[in-house]
Amino acid sequence: MSAKDYISARTKVLCVMGYPIEHSMSPTMHNAAIRALNLNYVYLAFSILPDNLKSAIDGIKAFDIKGINITIPFKQTIIKYLDEVDPVAQEIGAVNTIKNNEGFLSSRNTDAEGAMKALVDAGYKVSGKNILLLGAGGAGRAIAFIVAKESNKIVLSDMDEKRAEKLANEIKRKYGTSIEGKNNSHHVLKEESKKADILINATPIGMYPNINKSPIPSEFLHKDLFVFDIIYNPLKTKLLKDATEKGCTTLSGLNMLVNQGALAFEWWTNKKPNIDLMKNKIIEVLGMVK
Secondary structure, eight states: OOGGGOOOTTOEEEEEEESSOTTOOHHHHHHHHHHHTTOSEEEEEEEOOGGGHHHHHHHHHHTTOOEEEEOTTOTTGGGGGOSEEOHHHHHHTOOOEEEEETTEEEEEOOHHHHHHHHHHHTTOOOTTOEEEEEOOSHHHHHHHHHHTTTOSEEEEEOSSHHHHHHHHHHHHHHHOOEEEEEOOOHHHHHHHHHHOSEEEEOSOTTOTTOTTOOSSOGGGOOTTOEEEEOOOSSSSOHHHHHHHHTTOEEEOSHHHHHHHHHHHHHHHHSOOOOHHHHHHHHHHHTTOOO
């Protein structure tokens, strides 16, 4: 019997931590990659209440969990509990991947690279473009930093205007980018969407189970917008449906998810996963077709 067929006392544990976590497709794609490579690992999802984050970190060490993905709402707050943060993640101020080496927790951010690869693979360049980025949280920070190097102008819109302004100022100091932080009022969204070439949703609005919500009214969309929603469950969010009806080119968060997951997987296991397998398994489980 091969390692992929059973869990033994030697099986190593990988996981994703967040709250809520029921929507996550990370166990689906990672366990498919594990079985394909015949590795003695298992990947689980843990729902962690925000007040229990420190206890969860202690648990990671106590149970010797080898690799951890971090999702909403912990990508920034978890940093203070880690032993090492790589330079890119330090710059971004958010992590999404942790590696446990005998209790020493190293971390990095694979969101930025995963998002950029998704855009490149879709044949879309951010160079010289005006970007309206919705959300200045962990994923929003990663995307803002990676697109800031090439874009013409970025407008960060967040329900917490001060958070958006703070992030905008950090990026402006770092890269000299033309960037503004604003609130997410209807007036701001209406005016800024008119000027944008790219709209990126880095908020959880529209994520399962709240699939009938969108972060921006459909009437603010226009056919010249490239709309990238980093949500992957559902694959076709209300935002993407609205954008398609308006004639926009769209991109779901599936490729970003798989890209960042593959980078984490290789870091943990020293094995390259089958990216197409990971992607197709998610599509299969969500009951979707390409």
